């Protein structure tokens with residue numbers, strides 16, 4: 001059993017949900033290494049402040065001495081890597097930080113894992129490494145790797161490095177590939193929180209292209225339980241797909257959000273499409289269901305309402321993340 005877990009990127013949306021869960025459900029000690037980029041927010045972990053099983057280190061997974069010192073000092077025996085540049089649109093504006101963190105940072109973690117004889121490593125990856133689907137079909141773990149954006153290319157490269165470390169050096173490692181997450185604390189550059197906050201302020205809701213691109217939505221807590229099940233039970237060297245079985249076109253999501261918020265559809269504005277925009281993602285997660293006894297538990301409609309309510313009930317968090325640097329990005333991205 002793992003005693004001291006290094007979680008990287010734990011101040012982001014999914015990493016923070018994972019840390020809250022593990023501290024609640026287990027007696028494992030957690031060290032969170034996060035460089036606090038624009039997406040890393042210590043406020044996401046306010047609930048666990050003062051927990052003696054939790055330690056925060058501000059720094060980058062690209063710093064080998066720091067990662068080694070953490071592994072030594074805290075006697076780390078497991079690593080889960082959430083740390084990443086995670087937004088496709090930003091990767092189109094500048095791919096460099098995506099390669100540096102997602103590929104370079106993963107390599108540092110893998111090398112340190114070998115050196116320190118880490119007992120288990122999990123790479124949090126994404127369904128985007130499979131590229132885009134047509135009208136039908138689902139991504140399985142053996143679908144070809146065909147990433148289309150600099151973000152997904154960087155995640156695919158990292159996945160290949162993990163597999164190479166398993167095969168070449170015998171590292172005990174697993175990979176999860178999950179679909180689109182939603183839930184509390186998601187940074188409002190991603191579809192759902194962006195639309196909720198814009199609608200609340202009666203701002204335009206920018207829909208890329210024809211709005212008919214399809215994503216498979218999963219509640220963030222279901223993703224976290226899938227990561228934990230994979231960490232505990234997954235077979236080394238294997239990939240496990242995780243998905244919510246809730247395929248929706250973007251326009252349907254946005255119209256549902258407007259209904260929940262009681263705002264008019266006239267706020268919807270069709271804008272220029274994302275370059276290289278993947279048309280459809282859909283996940284076959286039957287391997288995780290049968291081998292890990294995991295399945296998504298949240299109903300999409302209920303999860304969406306509770307997510308909207310979370311944003312409505314947390315105006316301070318929303319105000320803090322929608323200030324300064326965020327607005328510069330927003331203006332650059334959406335000229336509407």
Ligand code: NAD
Nearest residue numbers: 009011012013014035036037039040060061083084086181
């Ligand atoms: P996020 O952008 O909200 O958080 C990323 C976190 O990583 C931030 O706290 C940031 O400060 C930290 N970070 C970035 N660079 C770092 C570095 N060099 N060193 C240390 N920390 C660094 O991302 P998220 O949505 O929580 O995604 C977490 C992981 O899950 C990512 O690996 C992403 O690729 C993957 N994923 C996300 C989704 C999704 O829908 N959001 C779906 C599947 C997989």
Ligand code: DAU
Nearest residue numbers: 086087088126128178179180189190191206207208213250
């Ligand atoms: O599939 C998993 C991936 O999901 C993760 O690996 C990524 O980290 C995560 O960001 C997400 O990627 P997407 O590109 O699918 O998510 P995003 O929220 O950026 O966009 C969802 C869809 O909504 C996509 O088809 C683009 C569209 N969109 C997005 C924004 C921000 C719009 O139409 N308008 C927008 O303003």
